[in-house]
Structures are given as structure tokens and as C-alpha cells.
Amino acid sequence: MFFPRAARLAALLGALTIPATSALAQDVTLTSRDGAVELSGTLLGFDGEFYRLDTMFGELTVDGSGVTCDGPGCPSLTGFVARIGFSGAASMADVLLPALIEGFALRNGYDTDRTQGESADFTYALSTPDPKTPVATFSFRVTNSDEGFADLLADEADIVMSTREIRPTERTLAHDAGMGDMTQANRSRVLALDAMVPVVSPENPVRAISVPALAQVFAGQIANWQDLGGPDAPIVLHLPEAQSGFAQAVTDRLLVPADLPLAADIRRHPDSRTLSRAVSLDPFAIGLASFADVGAARALMLTGACGYGIAATRRSVKTEDYPLTAPLFLYIPARRLPQVARQFLAYTTSAAAQLVIRRAGFVDLAAERIPVGDQGTRLANAIRSAGPEVSLRELQKMVQVLAPLSRLTTTFRFEAGSARPDAQSRSNILQLAHALEAGTYDAHRLVFAGFSDGEGAAEPNRAISLGRAQAVRDAVVAMAEASGLQQVELEVAGFGEALPMACDDSEWGRQVNRRVEIWID
Structure with a gap:
């Protein structure tokens, strides 16, 4: 359920000092099974397993299996129905998210029932068939990215749909409201491109x-x-x-x-x-x-x-070679979501979901191989740009390394004027780490190949590109917590300005050229 805009803005302004609460939130008391510990506060949410409580000690999450709940706001433990609120960009709610929910339901044997609300808002009810038992409701407030973040900060939405990155002010408000750093890969998720x-x-x-x-x-x-x-x-x-x-x-x-x-x-x-x-x-x-x-x-x-x-x-x-790529984001606060919501988010990264994304008209995130033979234009640009800074010998060294390999569409680029990976690349780091954990590239050799723009001398540019490649490899390895990385070879190489994607006469061109590519045998 969503507040009127005035209440939502009031909650947003208050988010700097106190956690926002729902109009339906009520006081409850949680008591440990042995009666030794008692905790009172305002119930902010229940995901079927854990209570989320606003207490005198701040916002706390409590395992429901170890306590009893007393008060008019206590949820039913037996007939629990997960409620997940989405808010934000109409372009994502129009086709993409409904298609993914339908695909998720089909994959898990759920029936779906869509109910149209006021204006463009709608709700999906998921239930098990025979006997028909409600499992979850996915409610959508369809507006724009600004409103999506306002709803999140006012505790009226669980997930934001956004066609832009979070603003610095929104990031600060969310952090101060206990939602974590919303620019981290596990808080900011690229759903599609x-x-x-x-x-x-x-x-x-x-x-x-x-x-x-x-x-x-x-x-x-x-x-x-x-x-x-x-x-x-x-x-x-x-x-x-x-x-x-x-x-x-x-x-x-x-x-x-x-x-x-x-x-x-x-x-x-x-x-x-x-x-x-x-x-x-x-x-x-x-x-x-x-x-x-x-x-x-x-x-x-x-x-x-x-x-x-x-x-x-x-x-x-x-590959983000096209300079005006626009990621479609899901922003998720640092709090526990109901199990069905976590399952849905995991589904959105699956191979089945990538097909749904593509059929909806957007660009999916599934890594694809691009053989050297399909990259004639890039190699022609490299030859055309050769000169005093990049000699024929340097091009030959690059081709000797890359010719036996194929390029993956997973590419890493960096924020303007920064060594920090951009939003899409932070998501790519997480995606590649998960693929390595799953053994997708076992028995293969992956080369992290760094490239630079043409500003400055060639030798320092090669060193910079190698440093970026090493930094990306290290970030992927650090994110891949599971064992098994010994089954894949991870190498780095730096080729400087040898393979330009765009002209260096503009900032956007230089930014496109600064990148780390993944090549695989």
C-alpha cells in the first residue's frame, strides 16, 4: 500500500534522523521462548522468517523461530503471504518486469493473477494450484525513477525500478536511513541493458x-x-x-x-x-x-x-562499446526480503530470464563469445591508428595473444575521471564472479585485457591499462568467495592504446577506449 505524496515526502525528509515507518505499522512485543528477553517496538515488516522492528535501540531484525509475538500487529505464521512492493520507472514496469514475473511463476509452478489498480499501478498475486494457496503479491507503483527512490526512502517500496543511477543525495538519504550503500553491487543490480x-x-x-x-x-x-x-x-x-x-x-x-x-x-x-x-x-x-x-x-x-x-x-x-548504453537498475535496500522475493531476484540473473529479457526487446546480460573473425572493424581501426606511439610490432604482439581467443561480451569500463568501475561494470564483476563460482569457465583460460585512451605517451598508457586489468581481476576474485578458482586460469595483459573503439578527440571517446575486456580460449 502506498501513501499520498505529501506523506511520502514528509517521510523522506525525516529519513535523515529516524527510520521511516508504514501507516499500517503497529506496536508489538517479541519475547524469547524462555521468557528471559523481551523486545518492544513498531513492526516494520515480516518476511515469513524474520521480524523487522523499529525499537529504542534502532531498527533490528529478529529471527521469528526464537520468539513469540504479542500485539495486534503480529502477522500470521501459518498463512503468511509475502508482499513485495516495486516502484519506479514505467518503461521497466510496462513489459519487462511482468514478463519476468510470469517466467518466474511458470518455472516454479505458481499461478498468476494480475489485478489492475489506479492509473498504471497493478498487482501480481502468485499462488500454488490445487489447492489454491496464496504465496506472494508483487505490487507495482508505476511512475518514474524519482518517485521510486522517494517511495523507498519513505519505506513504501522494497525495490526501486530505475532507468538512471541513484543521485548522490538519494544515496546519502538511503545510507542514513540504514539501507546501506546503494551503489554497491549487491544493492544496485543491473537487470537489463x-x-x-x-x-x-x-x-x-x-x-x-x-x-x-x-x-x-x-x-x-x-x-x-x-x-x-x-x-x-x-x-x-x-x-x-x-x-x-x-x-x-x-x-x-x-x-x-x-x-x-x-x-x-x-x-x-x-x-x-x-x-x-x-x-x-x-x-x-x-x-x-x-x-x-x-x-x-x-x-x-x-x-x-x-x-x-x-x-x-x-x-x-x-559490450558497452556503444557509448550511450543505459542500464536498467533494480535498487534493493540492505534488509532481508521474503524468501520468494530473493528467489525472484536470483531468477532474474538466470539463463532462462535472459531469454525473457531479450524477447521483451531489451539487451540481456548473458555473456557471449565474439570470435576474432567477427572483429574486422576493430582490427582495421587498430591498423589505421598505428604510428610512432603504437608500432606494427606492438600490434603483432597484441594479435599474437588475442588471435587464438574469443572476446566475451562482458566488458569493464570506468567512471569519468576515476579508476572506479562504472555501474554496469560493477554488476559485471558480480556476474563474472558468480559464473566462476558455478564452474562455468572451468578448464578455460581467461585473459583480462586492459586498454587505454591515446592521451599521453604509449609506455605509461600500457602500464595504466595493465594496472586496470589487474584491478578488475582482483575485484572478481575477491567477489568469488567459493573455492574452485584453481580450475580456471586467470591472466592479465595490457595493450594501452593499441585497439581504439572511438576517437580520442572527446571525453566520451576517451572513456569508451578506457576498458578491460575478457578473452577466453
Whole structure:
């Protein structure tokens, strides 16, 4: 159940000092079986096994098997039904999460019953058949990423659906409310991948645009198609609603790195699908749409002054080689969720779930192999860039190491101006660690291959790229707590600027080039 917005904001403001509580929360007393210990407080939640209590000592989690509960708020221990609240981005709640819940239910033999609530909100009830016994309800409040985080901070949601990263203020509020560091891999989970794709009408003659020029277009500094090689006509800008996580990600990923403000004269749309449809009908329009919603519009290739170009494809988005990749996040606070919720979250990382994600139109996270023979463009770029800094001998050394191997789509990149892996890469570290624990790569050799941008001298760049490769390998090994890593060879190599993915004449290009790839025999 969700509060009115006024109550939700009041709880958010109070989250800095006291834990937020639900309107339905009631005082209870938990007593140990021998009667020696008694604990009173406000019941915040019960997951079927553990009580979560707001007490004079702070928020506590108590094992239900060792206590008895007294008070009007005490839950039933025999007919327990798990209740999990999702809140946030409409683009994730529209198709993706329902498809995953249906897949999870089918895999576990549950029946599902969807009930439509007010506006776009809805609830899934899961039950066992014959006899029909309720197991869980998944409630969805469908708004945007901002509202999702507000609901989490007000203790009105268990999981946030977000198409952008958590803001620093939200991160601080969550930490101070006892929810942990929401940027850690176990709190911030990449569910699937999307991308911000520049789209135009099929009648528009422009085929490609550089990222710096795209930023200037949406800042209003380039206002005529003639400046992009098109007709002498004004450029009409289209974006989703300003409150949507997708639109906020456009500002974060495209305009902030270029230190440019967003233009004021922009036509807004309720969702990406509507945007693409409108752009496809206007030969002078340009918009940024979801990879899943390009539709009848035509996607522009991203290019640079040095001649490199890359299109938004499932593979380029999955490797994050496409520079405007947009992860879809689930944010989960540091508290125990009901068992069925934990099972659902585990399912979302399974091979079966990756097929569901792909069929929903998004890019899945399953690691794929890319043979050297499929990487002709990358190797051509390497040869084209060879010169005094990167000699033919250096390229030959790189090819000698990588030619017998295949590249995995699991790639690691770093936050701008930082050695810290970005949000998608932090999720990739966890994913690769789990795969190593499961024995997926037993009897194989994995090479962590580091690459750098072309700024500075070649030798220091090789050292930097090797250091990044070692850091990523160490992070993966540290995350893989289970034994068995001796069954796989983990090597590192640093090739500096030898294999560029983009032009080094812009910050986005340099950031794309700074990466660690995984190659496997």
C-alpha cells in the first residue's frame, strides 16, 4: 500500500534522523521462548522468517523461530503471504518486469493473477494450484525513477525500478536511513541493458552524428540540419518527459560531460515509443529513444572526426562499446526480503530470464563469445591508428595473444575521471564472479585485457591499462568467495592504446577506449 505524496515526502525528509515507518505499522512485543528477553517496538515488516522492528535501540531484525509475538500487529505464521512492493520507472514496469514475473511463476509452478489498480499501478498475486494457496503479491507503483527512490526512502517500496543511477543525495538519504550503500553491487543490480539512440525520420538524409554534435543539438547550439549535412531546415527536438529516468539519463550521460545545458524548446512525450512514432513522421525531427522502441524511425550511427563509427546493436550495447548504453537498475535496500522475493531476484540473473529479457526487446546480460573473425572493424581501426606511439610490432604482439581467443561480451569500463568501475561494470564483476563460482569457465583460460585512451605517451598508457586489468581481476576474485578458482586460469595483459573503439578527440571517446575486456580460449 502506498501513501499520498505529501506523506511520502514528509517521510523522506525525516529519513535523515529516524527510520521511516508504514501507516499500517503497529506496536508489538517479541519475547524469547524462555521468557528471559523481551523486545518492544513498531513492526516494520515480516518476511515469513524474520521480524523487522523499529525499537529504542534502532531498527533490528529478529529471527521469528526464537520468539513469540504479542500485539495486534503480529502477522500470521501459518498463512503468511509475502508482499513485495516495486516502484519506479514505467518503461521497466510496462513489459519487462511482468514478463519476468510470469517466467518466474511458470518455472516454479505458481499461478498468476494480475489485478489492475489506479492509473498504471497493478498487482501480481502468485499462488500454488490445487489447492489454491496464496504465496506472494508483487505490487507495482508505476511512475518514474524519482518517485521510486522517494517511495523507498519513505519505506513504501522494497525495490526501486530505475532507468538512471541513484543521485548522490538519494544515496546519502538511503545510507542514513540504514539501507546501506546503494551503489554497491549487491544493492544496485543491473537487470537489463537499454541505450539512448538518436532517431530521425526515414526521409531525413542524415545518416550519422558525432556524440559532441549530438550534445550540441540537444543544447540548442546546433539548430539547423544544414550544419549536419542535411537540408536547410530547423531541427525539432524530441525527448521523453523531463521526470522520466530516461530523460534524466540523457542529461547525465550526454550533456553533463559536455558541460552543456539542455535546450528549452523540446517536445516531450509520455514514453519512448510515442516519441519514435512522432519523429518518424517529421523529416526535420530528431529524438533520443530507447533501443527497444526505435520502431519506424531510423537510428543514426554515432561517429567521430577520426572516422570511427558505431551503431546501436544488441552486441555493441551489451559490450558497452556503444557509448550511450543505459542500464536498467533494480535498487534493493540492505534488509532481508521474503524468501520468494530473493528467489525472484536470483531468477532474474538466470539463463532462462535472459531469454525473457531479450524477447521483451531489451539487451540481456548473458555473456557471449565474439570470435576474432567477427572483429574486422576493430582490427582495421587498430591498423589505421598505428604510428610512432603504437608500432606494427606492438600490434603483432597484441594479435599474437588475442588471435587464438574469443572476446566475451562482458566488458569493464570506468567512471569519468576515476579508476572506479562504472555501474554496469560493477554488476559485471558480480556476474563474472558468480559464473566462476558455478564452474562455468572451468578448464578455460581467461585473459583480462586492459586498454587505454591515446592521451599521453604509449609506455605509461600500457602500464595504466595493465594496472586496470589487474584491478578488475582482483575485484572478481575477491567477489568469488567459493573455492574452485584453481580450475580456471586467470591472466592479465595490457595493450594501452593499441585497439581504439572511438576517437580520442572527446571525453566520451576517451572513456569508451578506457576498458578491460575478457578473452577466453
